[in-house]
Amino acid sequence: MGSRFDVTVVAKDSIEGGKYIDTAVAEITRIEKLISSWDVNSQTSDINRNAGIKPVKVDSELYQLIERAIGISKLTDGAFDISYASMDRIWKFDGSMTEMPSEEKIKESVAKVGYENIILDKENSTVFLKLEGMKIGFGAIGKGYAADKAKDLLISKGVPSGIINASGDMNTWGKQPNGKEWKVAITNPMNKNKVFALLPITDGAVVTSGNYEKFVNFNGTRYSHIIDPRTGYPSSGIISVTVFAPKAELADALATSVFVMGKEAGIDRINQLPKIECIIIDDKGNITKSKNIEIDKQ
Numbered sequence: 216m217g218s219r220f221d222v223t224v225v226a227k228d229s230i231e232g233g234k235y236i237d238t239a240v241a242e243i244t245r246i247e248k249l250i251s252s253w254d255v256n257s258q259t260s261d262i263n264r265n266a267g268i269k270p271v272k273v274d275s276e277l278y279q280l281i282e283r284a285i286g287i288s289k290l291t292d293g294a295f296d297i298s299y300a301s302m303d304r305i306w307k308f309d310g311s312m313t314e315m316p317s318e319e320k321i322k323e324s325v326a327k328v329g330y331e332n333i334i335l336d337k338e339n340s341t342v343f344l345k346l347e348g349m350k351i352g353f354g355a356i357g358k359g360y361a362a363d364k365a366k367d368l369l370i371s372k373g374v375p376s377g378i379i380n381a382s383g384d385m386n387t388w389g390k391q392p393n394g395k396e397w398k399v400a401i402t403n404p405m406n407k408n409k410v411f412a413l414l415p416i417t418d419g420a421v422v423t424s425g426n427y428e429k430f431v432n433f434n435g436t437r438y439s440h441i442i443d444p445r446t447g448y449p450s451s452g453i454i455s456v457t458v459f460a461p462k463a464e465l466a467d468a469l470a471t472s473v474f475v476m477g478k479e480a481g482i483d484r485i486n487q488l489p490k491i492e493c494i495i496i497d498d499k500g501n502i503t504k505s506k507n508i509e510i511d512k513q
Contacts, residue, residue, distance in 0.1 A: 266346060450475050
């Protein structure tokens with residue numbers, strides 16, 4: 216998945232702990248083979264190859280993941296969209312861009328994006344991308360899903376407590392060996408070497424998306440690498456979004472969505488969802504949080 220995974224488990228000794236960690240790694244690897252669009256042998260690649268040609272029969276696990284992804288697209292008015300993979304990569308965040316792409320080029324870049332064109336057939340467990348050249352990818356949901364599956368598997372094996380850290384997507388259960396809650400540090404986007412807040416998390420996930428490392432500046436506006444799949448324009452105005460949710464998959468998808476939706480619309484949507492909380496830091500350093508968050512600032 217192009218991401219680093221760190222697995223921490225509480226076990227009676229290092230031999231038992233090692234076995235549990237191997238189990239988690241095997242599960243994450245299995246999911247990568249299923250959802251990776253880089254692996255030509257994956258079912259996801261098969262779906263993409265047959266875009267505009269024919270429906271592809273897939274495992275029920277992949278079918279349900281795509282079904283849930285479409286549900287999140289509807290929930291976020293298209294701010295989240297797994298067909299973002301069809302976008303032409305016209306924005307470069309490596310320092311090579313000297314001017315903004317033209318309006319026409321930006322519009323063209325998202326011509327084949329649109330979750331409405333992902334056609335699901337539940338009875339036959341098939342997925343069909345209506346437009347030729349259309350693609351799906353799980354970049355904004357895959358590692359969260361893998362972390363959830365690894366966590367569920369370890370719990371089913373009797374592991375009392377642990378953390379799956381999927382490149383900053385934190386998924387926890389149980390408590391530390393000393394009986395205290397796990398605490399998750401949130402990076403200060405104004406100074407990434409410092410911690411902005413420390414928050415306790417017992418059984419759930421916390422995901423932070425930030426644009427403090429990949430962005431471009433044009434005409435006094437800072438554009439992040441998180442691009443609105445509906446318009447082709449990068450998001451602006453927000454530099455960090457942290458989402459708390461029962462599942463990492465949902466937290467992962469919503470963190471990206473809030474960036475795209477913007478501060479007001481994003482917080483409004485989060486406040487309507489049960490058991491979901493959010494902290495937003497804008498490009499002026501202002502903090503906006505959902506209604507049930509209490510921050511223990513460091």
